[in-house]
Amino acid sequence: MHSILAVDDSASMRQMVSFTLKSAGYNVxxxxxxxxxFEKAGSRSFDLVLTDQNMPRMDGxxxxxxxxxxPQFKATPILILTTESSDQMKQAGRxxxxxxxxxxxFDPSKLIEVIQKVIR
Amino acid sequence: MGDMTSEGSQLSAGIDLSQFYQVFFEEAGExxxxxxxxxxxxxxxxxxxxxxxxxxRCAHSIKGGAATFxxxxxxxxxxxxxxxxxxxxxxxxxxxxxxxxVLLASGDALRAQLSRHQTGTxxxxxxxxxxxxxxxxxxxxAPVTALVAAAPAPAPxxxAAPAPAPxxxxxxxxxxxxxxxxxLSDPSQANNLLDLFKEITDLGTIEPLDGGQAEAGxxxxxxxxxxxxxxxxxxxxxxVSKELVRFTPLPQDAASTPAAAKEDDLGYGFFDDAPGAPVxxxxxxxxxxxxxxxxxxxxxxxxxxEAQAQAAQKPTAAKAAAKAEPKGAALDAATIRVSVEKVDQxxxxxxxxxxxxxxxxxxxxxLDPVVHQQMLAGLTDLDRNTRDxxxxxxxxxxxxxxxxxxxxxxxxxxxxxxxxxxxxxVTQGEATELDKGLVEKITDPLTHLVRxxxxxxxxxxxxxxxxxKPETGTITLAASHQGGSIVIEVRDDGRGxxxxxxxxxxxxxxxxAPDSLTxxxxxxxxxxxxxxxxxxxxxxxGRGVGMDVVKKNIAALNGTVEIDSAEGYGMRVAVxxxxxxxxxxxxxxxxxxxxxxxxxxxxxxxxQVEPGMVxxxxxxxxxxxxxxxYMPVVELEQxxxxxxxDFEHVSxxxxxxxxxxxRVALLxxxxxxxxxxxxxxxxxxxxKxxxxxGATIMGDGRVAxxxxxxxxxxxxxx
Numbered sequence: 112m113h114s115i116l117a118v119d120d121s122a123s124m125r126q127m128v129s130f131t132l133k134s135a136g137y138n139v140x141x142x143x144x145x146x147x148x149f150e151k152a153g154s155r156s157f158d159l160v161l162t163d164q165n166m167p168r169m170d171g172x173x174x175x176x177x178x179x180x181x182p183q184f185k186a187t188p189i190l191i192l193t194t195e196s197s198d199q200m201k202q203a204g205r206x207x208x209x210x211x212x213x214x215x216x217f218d219p220s221k222l223i224e225v226i227q228k229v230i231r
Numbered sequence: 232m233g234d235m236t237s238e239g240s241q242l243s244a245g246i247d248l249s250q251f252y253q254v255f256f257e258e259a260g261e262x263x264x265x266x267x268x269x270x271x272x273x274x275x276x277x278x279x280x281x282x283x284x285x286x287x288r289c290a291h292s293i294k295g296g297a298a299t300f301x302x303x304x305x306x307x308x309x310x311x312x313x314x315x316x317x318x319x320x321x322x323x324x325x326x327x328x329x330x331x332x333v334l335l336a337s338g339d340a341l342r343a344q345l346s347r348h349q350t351g352t353x354x355x356x357x358x359x360x361x362x363x364x365x366x367x368x369x370x371x372x373a374p375v376t377a378l379v380a381a382a383p384a385p386a387p388x389x390x391a392a393p394a395p396a397p398x399x400x401x402x403x404x405x406x407x408x409x410x411x412x413x414x415l416s417d418p419s420q421a422n423n424l425l426d427l428f429k430e431i432t433d434l435g436t437i438e439p440l441d442g443g444q445a446e447a448g449x450x451x452x453x454x455x456x457x458x459x460x461x462x463x464x465x466x467x468x469x470x471v472s473k474e475l476v477r478f479t480p481l482p483q484d485a486a487s488t489p490a491a492a493k494e495d496d497l498g499y500g501f502f503d504d505a506p507g508a509p510v511x512x513x514x515x516x517x518x519x520x521x522x523x524x525x526x527x528x529x530x531x532x533x534x535x536x537e538a539q540a541q542a543a544q545k546p547t548a549a550k551a552a553a554k555a556e557p558k559g560a561a562l563d564a565a566t567i568r569v570s571v572e573k574v575d576q577x578x579x580x581x582x583x584x585x586x587x588x589x590x591x592x593x594x595x596x597x598l599d600p601v602v603h604q605q606m607l608a609g610l611t612d613l614d615r616n617t618r619d620x621x622x623x624x625x626x627x628x629x630x631x632x633x634x635x636x637x638x639x640x641x642x643x644x645x646x647x648x649x650x651x652x653x654x655x656x657v658t659q660g661e662a663t664e665l666d667k668g669l670v671e672k673i674t675d676p677l678t679h680l681v682r683x684x685x686x687x688x689x690x691x692x693x694x695x696x697x698x699x700k701p702e703t704g705t706i707t708l709a710a711s712h713q714g715g716s717i718v719i720e721v722r723d724d725g726r727g728x729x730x731x732x733x734x735x736x737x738x739x740x741x742x743x744a745p746d747s748l749t750x751x752x753x754x755x756x757x758x759x760x761x762x763x764x765x766x767x768x769x770x771x772x773g774r775g776v777g778m779d780v781v782k783k784n785i786a787a788l789n790g791t792v793e794i795d796s797a798e799g800y801g802m803r804v805a806v807x808x809x810x811x812x813x814x815x816x817x818x819x820x821x822x823x824x825x826x827x828x829x830x831x832x833x834x835x836x837x838x839q840v841e842p843g844m845v846x847x848x849x850x851x852x853x854x855x856x857x858x859x860x861y862m863p864v865v866e867l868e869q870x871x872x873x874x875x876x877d878f879e880h881v882s883x884x885x886x887x888x889x890x891x892x893x894r895v896a897l898l899x900x901x902x903x904x905x906x907x908x909x910x911x912x913x914x915x916x917x918x919k920x921x922x923x924x925g926a927t928i929m930g931d932g933r934v935a936x937x938x939x940x941x942x943x944x945x946x947x948x949x
Binding site for chain 2: 201
């Protein structure tokens, strides 16, 4: 059973993402912001990290950077959820070591579609 | 757009998004409150980055949810706000008070929009002017029109409010909707809908999307209509079952709506060679997602996901997120939301337990302490544990006063601006907790008091300066615990009350107001119905809904109001309330075989009746003389027609109670004692009974009525 770390500061988004992933048969650990996610990632590994970009304490890009410094997360797919898919954002995501991005809003089927591309 | 079930929920991956609406509404409500608070606290001259970031995040968070859950109007407005806030936080624009005004008004409009989606009732919120103004500001222009809040802000959604049955609002103009039908075993069935629109011309227009092809038995159409979703559903049911039909708003102008996903846009993407990225599939157009090349975990075009990670590139400095106080996050992790019903059920059960415990305690009094030592020890423990449990459960319903106080900064800001006054609000003791039920009921009276202070109390700036006072007036809201009650004070440093004015007004109204009245009694005059101290009635307060209503509402909560004032220096109104409505201190009195409970807060004194004290006046009843004051006598035996089997007995004890500014002496047989009683609502369980405010169950299992002293006082007035 694959486990996914889902990071978003919005409770309703977390609920939606988490419910969708669980319905698709994944194990989900939720985190309320980058800092929280980083702490949760310190104690175990995940098959995928799904993080929002805009969050208090630590944003998605910074989280990605910090995770990539940890050998355990060197090759883990990290997807950033963002409302803007500007080149600037992509530049920053790439530089931070993200695997890819997903534009908000997305619907549950889209989320599953993307995740099935990276978790096999 | 008012139909909750058909709007925004997409039948995708078999997941109905509407199940997440409640959390989204609560969260959006919290974000709006936080945003308003931060906007009010924003120092325009020296806005700090963190403040601007926090405000931006609130708008951003609402936008993300609204777009995901399909509330296009909310998404659009927050998107514009976000654009403006983004410019502010990047210092491309300087904040102005006009911007704060527009953002506050937008917050009000968002509340109205959300409440509309949540309840399925209300009119479409017109945000044209707001959007226009925000765009103008983003472009660096000044707003053109005067700002009017788009809609009265509805009360924030209550936690655990059940989602009501959708009542579709009539649509204002033609709307463009995406209609999804399916899954159908025979997708061509959906073509009947095309005929339907042909037959009924005023239904609007319909055109198939996806070239009329079905995907997984699902068909999509674009509908332009003025009819409500429910009307259309009723027509559709002749051809397809209602459950298979979904409407989602289809933005006419993709540019203005962030929620618009182009059809050829996948909405996600991977970076080439990024860690974990799948083999890239070339797509036409922007798929809306992507993988980064050579990033760790990305599958290279011909390798599996275990592709060797590239040496990390030198990261371009992405500005680290500023350290925000993790208030929201910390709260999230440390609190749970529980429906009020569950808590009330818990309180009821504890109430029953308290009664059972009291019964056991009473029945065990006759036991021999030597023989039943263990049981009595157990009962003592039970007594203590029950009390602790009761306290703990009651505290669950307690919420801090700040939830009430937080409403006022915004209200005062608007009000002071309207009146041309300068007012600063100071709050103290906002952490003081009060029962949720009380908080809801005390909000209106407090609002009235604060408005009064601002309207009648605080002087205009020039007037204050002339008096040698600081130009800005101060209104202080303070909450504190005092014994078993909570005291909420509203203080201002304004005009104060004028003794002469009040006396003059009272005499004009034909009230008895001799010069010999004490100050306290004179201040009390403003509680008389229809009494307004305003020289001219403004539309803020003094519209006949005056202090008498405030006093009555507070009295209904078993509370009292005190006024203190010094002319020229200000006024202080103190509201004293019991901490909870569910439990009260009562005095039990016996009449014949019956037991009645009087609220201890209204009991003044009791005394033995001596012969000659009670006098009959004409035919209007009897009075008793207590310290040179005559008071009406109310015989409970007559009021409640208590049966008597012992005709020799004469009630000989008077209990003086005070309520609604009057006193009466109740004639009873005996005083039984004081105790805490668990108040049960009689109306909900039986029906309304005159002179009775509730009931309780005594230790011996009998029901005792709790008397409504206010109504007993009123009864003696005529």
